[in-house]
Amino acid sequence: MSSLSLPASGLAGQRAMAVIEARRMARHPVFLLGVTLGFVVLGLYFVLVDDETGVPVVLTLPILGAFYIGLTTVIAAALLTRSTEVAIEAVATAPGTEARRTLALAAAGIPPFVAGVVFSAALVVAATVIGVAPQEWWFGTLPDWQVWSIVLMCPVACLDGALLGVLTGRWLRFRGASAIVVVALIAVTLLGQAPLLDTHGSEWRLWVPWALFHTGDNPDGTQTLIAGNPAAYLGYLLALGALAVLAAMWHDRSARTPRFRALVAAVALVALAFFALAVTTGNPDNRISDPIPSRVTR
Amino acid sequence: MNGATSTVALTDVGKRYGRTVALAGVDLTFDRGVTGLLGPNGAGKTTLLRIVATSIAADSGEVRLLGRDPHASHADVTAVRRQLGYLPQELGYPSDMTAFGFIEYVAVLKEWNDRERRSREVRRVLEAVGLADRASVRISRLSGGQRRRVGLAQALIGDPQLVVLDEPTTGLDPAQRADLRRTLSALGHRSTVLLSTHQTEDVAALCERVVVLADGAVRFDGAVTDLVATAVGRVWLADEPGEDALVSWRTGTGRHHVVGGRPPPGADPTEPTLEDAYLLTLGSDAQRAHASS
Numbered sequence: 228m229s230s231l232s233l234p235a236s237g238l239a240g241q242r243a244m245a246v247i248e249a250r251r252m253a254r255h256p257v258f259l260l261g262v263t264l265g266f267v268v269l270g271l272y273f274v275l276v277d278d279e280t281g282v283p284v285v286l287t288l289p290i291l292g293a294f295y296i297g298l299t300t301v302i303a304a305a306l307l308t309r310s311t312e313v314a315i316e317a318v319a320t321a322p323g324t325e326a327r328r329t330l331a332l333a334a335a336g337i338p339p340f341v342a343g344v345v346f347s348a349a350l351v352v353a354a355t356v357i358g359v360a361p362q363e364w365w366f367g368t369l370p371d372w373q374v375w376s377i378v379l380m381c382p383v384a385c386l387d388g389a390l391l392g393v394l395t396g397r398w399l400r401f402r403g404a405s406a407i408v409v410v411a412l413i414a415v416t417l418l419g420q421a422p423l424l425d426t427h428g429s430e431w432r433l434w435v436p437w438a439l440f441h442t443g444d445n446p447d448g449t450q451t452l453i454a455g456n457p458a459a460y461l462g463y464l465l466a467l468g469a470l471a472v473l474a475a476m477w478h479d480r481s482a483r484t485p486r487f488r489a490l491v492a493a494v495a496l497v498a499l500a501f502f503a504l505a506v507t508t509g510n511p512d513n514r515i516s517d518p519i520p521s522r523v524t525r
Numbered sequence: 526m527n528g529a530t531s532t533v534a535l536t537d538v539g540k541r542y543g544r545t546v547a548l549a550g551v552d553l554t555f556d557r558g559v560t561g562l563l564g565p566n567g568a569g570k571t572t573l574l575r576i577v578a579t580s581i582a583a584d585s586g587e588v589r590l591l592g593r594d595p596h597a598s599h600a601d602v603t604a605v606r607r608q609l610g611y612l613p614q615e616l617g618y619p620s621d622m623t624a625f626g627f628i629e630y631v632a633v634l635k636e637w638n639d640r641e642r643r644s645r646e647v648r649r650v651l652e653a654v655g656l657a658d659r660a661s662v663r664i665s666r667l668s669g670g671q672r673r674r675v676g677l678a679q680a681l682i683g684d685p686q687l688v689v690l691d692e693p694t695t696g697l698d699p700a701q702r703a704d705l706r707r708t709l710s711a712l713g714h715r716s717t718v719l720l721s722t723h724q725t726e727d728v729a730a731l732c733e734r735v736v737v738l739a740d741g742a743v744r745f746d747g748a749v750t751d752l753v754a755t756a757v758g759r760v761w762l763a764d765e766p767g768e769d770a771l772v773s774w775r776t777g778t779g780r781h782h783v784v785g786g787r788p789p790p791g792a793d794p795t796e797p798t799l800e801d802a803y804l805l806t807l808g809s810d811a812q813r814a815h816a817s818s
Contacts, residue, residue, distance in 0.1 A: 251621060310621060
């Protein structure tokens with residue numbers, strides 16, 4: 228039997244371990260700090276940003292949740308992963324393998340995912356109650372599936388943050404590794420797409436782990452919706468998260484069976500397929516909205 | 526019981542770390558009961574225990590645990606680990622976990638999947654090590670001795686057939702050590718318990734069998750009383766330290782406890798302790814061992 232094929236009792240154990248890891252994440256101070264910051268900043272945005280036409284640039288707001296919850300979750304998940312390794316000799320001589328412990332750690336992504344869902348729901352509810360300008364890229368000016376896909380990038384990014392943290396915790400053992408990964412993630416996200424946003428090839432920006440679909444207000448009061456298929460991009464993000472878990476499990480040599488290698492290859496292919504779909508379908512070019520008079524700055 | 530059916534059977538087992546020989550041709554079998562491993566620092570005790578605990582593999586020789594070769598297959602090592610409790614010499618603890626949380630985590634790894642049964646088992650082992658009232662306290666807030674007992678508790682989950690304890694009494698006060706002895710002696714009736722320690726009095730109080738290791742080899746293997754018997758007539762109380770004594774020290778009464786060598790003038794023979802016999806067994810290594818104990 229390979230170290231990854233689970234008998235029925237193994238599945239029950241995996242579930243029990245996953246529950247423990249999810250609970251640990253839900254109580255982790257770094258994660259709780261991120262959630263608090265995310266919701267406070269969102270609340271302040273609604274209260275302080277004053278626009279007669281409603282909530283401005285609402286489709287850019289999921290980035291607040293991804294930033295505050297998703298990035299702090301990278302650190303929290305890396306710390307959780309490392310914390311049980313201090314007891315490695317006792318833990319490693321129990322029947323379960325490191326790969327299974329890593330798989331259970333993926334459940335630490337559940338609380339951030341739920342926090343991201345609540346964040347996105349709060350965003351949609353607030354925008355519905357307060358209202359948005361009729362020219363905004365939002366329900367009515369965009370197909371619903373595109374709006375939902377962009378809004379749901381927040382919980383998926385929060386989930387992926389946890390999975391990236393697990394990957395970091397497994398492979399990078401030096402102090403401050405998770406902070407460096409967070410900085411690198413921001414750098415890659417910015418530098419990987421900024422030069423492409425205003426070009427005809429803007430859909431190629433979609434390889435980055437957080438692609439912008441909405442520019443915010445332009446100086447002439449318009450807004451730009453950037454090319455690509457947000458639903459396929461969501462699939463790409465989920466596949467990247469799965470790859471992060473598999474790469475973390477790869478740390479356990481006993482897990483590297485032919486079946487596991489095939490699984491890694493399959494998930495990598497799925498990620499590539501979603502990326503190709505995101506680039507080639509959806510909005511073929513950047514789209515400019517009608518101007519919103521109250522947002523004209525020149 | 527012979528080697529083929531013993532809980533632990535080590536045949537000509539060797540282990541090196543670079544040029545350092547940690548174990549050289551060790552032949553030992555262990556069965557139900559408590560066995561103490563004694564030896565100076567670097568004698569190979571921890572290496573031996575780590576091999577028995579499946580934490581590391583031997584470089585040479587044959588290791589059979591519960592009738593299986595633990596490194597033959599994943600199924601074999603898993604089967605052994607299902608019946609194994611291990612307290613490593615240096616065990617770290619997750620700072621965010623409570624005593625209960627950590628033990629529960631290990632219990633899950635040991636396949637205690639049913640939540641209710643698992644909780645009962647965790648409470649049982651915490652009770653066994655006297656930490657029931659500290660179950661909800663974060664491990665980072667426990668004293669060194671209490672943490673050690675948390676480590677011991679995780680090794681006792683599921684009443685394993687094979688229990689391997691590397692210096693379990695480190696950091697425990699006398700009352701805690703007495704409690705631990707009670708726990709382990711009860712465990713020894715149904716399990717094979719191997720423990721290493723620098724405390725000869727723990728071995729004397731608890732173990733029916735003692736193995737003395739030095740330089741990776743077995744110097745003595747037998748009953749505790751047999752080891753003590755080897756020192757009869759070689760230990761004295763004297764007014765001055767023995768000139769050629771193996772070791773001697775001034776006791777609280779002002780007289781010198783002299784081990785080995787010729788008796789100093791006016792020396793009175795005294796009943797040897799296990800420590801005396803252990804030092805005599807080590808011979809020239811005794812000074813080092815005595816200094817480290």
